[in-house]
Amino acid sequence: MTVSKDLFKQTVGSFPTGVTVTTAYAADGQVVGMTASAFSSVSLDPLLVLMCPAKDAECYSALTEADYFSIHLLAGDQGPLAWQFAKSDVDKTQGLSLDKGPNGSPKIQGCLAYLECRHHALYDGGDHGILVGEVRHIELPETDREPLVYCKSTLGPLPRIDAQ
């Protein structure tokens, strides 16, 4: 029996994930990036993470060809930033405080956590790529901010669950 794309999307969309924004510099010096829930840690030795950009995304070539890219983990109050980086054909960096990681990739200030990655591998994942980065730098500010969570097309802060 064939599974419909709608059922597939509905099903995987019922699985709550965190939310990231991946950024890099394009060859012309422009900052490119996208919001992605498809993010995972992969390996401890070496330190590897992955994110999966759609092959038809405008920023696909720039992200997958960059030597270094940045992955920002978003906090519960950063829903607007997630939507900003999920829109095409707009200046995604408008209104943002941008900085650079130690290896020169574009860093958005004020996120829950920041990982600067060196391109490690790019695998085929159907209509997406599987971009694996070696983590070369991390910033994890000590805050009690909740992470941003995505589920069923909705974004919101992770609800606090008090221990019994």
Ligand SMILES: Cc1cc2nc3c(=O)[nH]c(=O)nc-3n(C[C@H](O)[C@H](O)[C@H](O)COP(=O)(O)O)c2cc1C
């Ligand atoms: C919460 C959320 C999660 C997303 N996750 C992904 C993802 O994992 N991979 C992906 O390719 N697009 C994902 N998208 C869609 C992209 O962010 C969006 O299509 C983006 O505009 C693509 O970049 P482009 O403007 O360069 O085409 C997500 C969007 C949202 C709002």
